[in-house]
Amino acid sequence: MFVDRNGYRLAVKLDGSHGLFGEPLMWANLVAWEAYHKAAAEKRAEELRIEQEARHAAEEAEKAKRAARHAKKVAKEATMKAETEKLLARIPAKGTIVTIDGFTGQIFWAGCSKYYGKWSARAGVKNAKGEVAWISADKF
Numbered sequence: 001m002f003v004d005r006n007g008y009r010l011a012v013k014l015d016g017s018h019g020l021f022g023e024p025l026m027w028a029n030l031v032a033w034e035a036y037h038k039a040a041a042e043k044r045a046e047e048l049r050i051e052q053e054a055r056h057a058a059e060e061a062e063k064a065k066r067a068a069r070h071a072k073k074v075a076k077e078a079t080m081k082a083e084t085e086k087l088l089a090r091i092p093a094k095g096t097i098v099t100i101d102g103f104t105g106q107i108f109w110a111g112c113s114k115y116y117g118k119w120s121a122r123a124g125v126k127n128a129k130g131e132v133a134w135i136s137a138d139k140f
Helices: 024-088
Strands: 097-100 103-115 118-126 132-136
Touching: 024 103, 024 118, 103 132
Parallel strands: none
Antiparallel strands: 097 103, 103 118, 118 132
8 A cells, every 4th residue: 555655734725715706816817817818829820820821822832833844844745746746757658668777678657656755756667578677767
């Protein structure tokens, strides 16, 4: 069993009569205490609102920044694709027999595609033996 070794006891001492008819100072202190906590809660709510508005403004700015970056990327990619399609127009029609770099064959495929972020126009040329060479459009 636990027993306090010092053996002292605390006695209750009232600081005024309690109940509905307490001392006026006690009621004044209660009203002041409640007003202080109400004002502190309102101040904290205002701080949270301002913080939330700042966070929302920062998110909107970041969203606009991402949209601008994406639009720039799309415009750059469209430009690169248009340049590649100009090169694609230099390739003869399918079925045409061509000789490029000593390889003679018939064009069976022509197109432009994006690979690792870069656009390129190529043509597939197949010779009589069935060998295939993929030739860049700038060689035509």
